[in-house]
Amino acid sequence: MNERDIWVPGNVDANTPSAARVYDYLLGGGHNFDSDRQLAEKLLTVLPARDMARLNREFLRRVVLEMAALGIRQFIDLGSGIPTVGNVHEVVHAVHPDARVVYVDYEMVAAVHSELMLAEEPNAAMVHADMRQPEQVLRHEKTQRLIDFSEPVGMLMVGVVQFIADEDDPWALAAQYRDAIPDGSYFALSAFTTDNAPAGMAAAIEVFKNSQDPIYPRSREEILRMFDGYTLLDPGLVYTPQWRPQQPELADSTAEASRSNLYAGLGIKG
Structure with missing residues (x-):
């Protein structure tokens, strides 16, 4: 069995690009197909997508460490994508090895690779589910095993809500997840915006x-x-x-911000 056989599920559609695999390619990962790479290269002609991916990944690291410093010891990462260096459990376990992490993604390659990577990790698990179905995510056996909803939770929607259409009401989804976690919990989010580069984003919509x-x-x-x-x-x-x-000094860097094209924030409930 070669490396490809390990990470490519038999029923995956390699001909239709997926956001998780495009992101993996932009971050320098190897769990992507020709279709993903072709889309990513088209995206790079209209937006600084590698910078966007890098800056988003750096935000993920900083916000996880911030939540850990604020006392959070359990995390739910919605739309987690394909695990690469610097995933949530790797970041938080460097400071709190007992912290618990649930990853959630519906993309098959992301789910299979995550399950392989986490096979020997008792404090982290992948839930193969669509984040647009909160009940399925929150009631899943792995979520119930690792997350104590009587204690504060770190909820993450990092670089994912731009893939949720208005008709699926991302605002209602965010509210459903908010209502499932207690006061003292934190919510981290980053998302594509049209504000900074409207022409580039319009072109990116066509690419995707x-x-x-x-x-x-x-x-x-x-x-x-x-x-x-x-x-x-x-x-x-x-x-x-x-x-x-x-x-x-980067906080006031217009050039660095202009390459981001994602807004980001962290909120506390209660």
């Missing part, structure tokens, strides 16, 4: 149109609504590199 995951970038006001019921922590909803950067 025939993929498994069309995109729906939104304005700052639309994204901010997903934090209803939370109090945003400083610095509020900002571009990913402006959210508590490790190099403070």
Whole structure:
């Protein structure tokens, strides 16, 4: 059995690009197909997609460490994608080895590879489910085993809500997940926006149109609504590199922010 046989499920559609595999390619991963790479290369002609992916991944690391510093020891990562270096459990286990993490994704390659990677990891698991079905996610046996909903939870929707159409009501989905977690829980989100590069985002919508995951970038006001019921922590909803950067001088860097094209924030419930 070769490496490809291990990570490619027999019924996966390799000819239709998926967002999870495109993201994997942009981050330098190897769990993608020609169709994903072709879409990613088209995307790179209209947006600085590698910078967007890198800056989003750096935000994920910083926000997980921030939640860990605030006392969070259990996390649900919705739309987690294909595991690459710097996944949530790797980040948090570096400071709290007993922290528990549930990953959620409906993409088959993401689910299979995550299950392989986590086979010997008792404090993390992959739930193969669609985040648009909160009851299925929250009542899943793995979620119930690892997450104690009487204690604060770190809920993550990082780089995923742009794949949820208005008709699927991402605002209602965010509210359903919010209502499932207790006061003192945190909600981290990042999402594509049309605000910074409207022409590029319009072109990106066309690039993704025939993929498994069309995109729906939104304005700052639309994204901010997903934090209803939370109090945003400083610095509020900002571009990913402006959210508590490790190099403070980047917080005011227009050039760095212009490559992001994702808003990001962290809120506390209650």
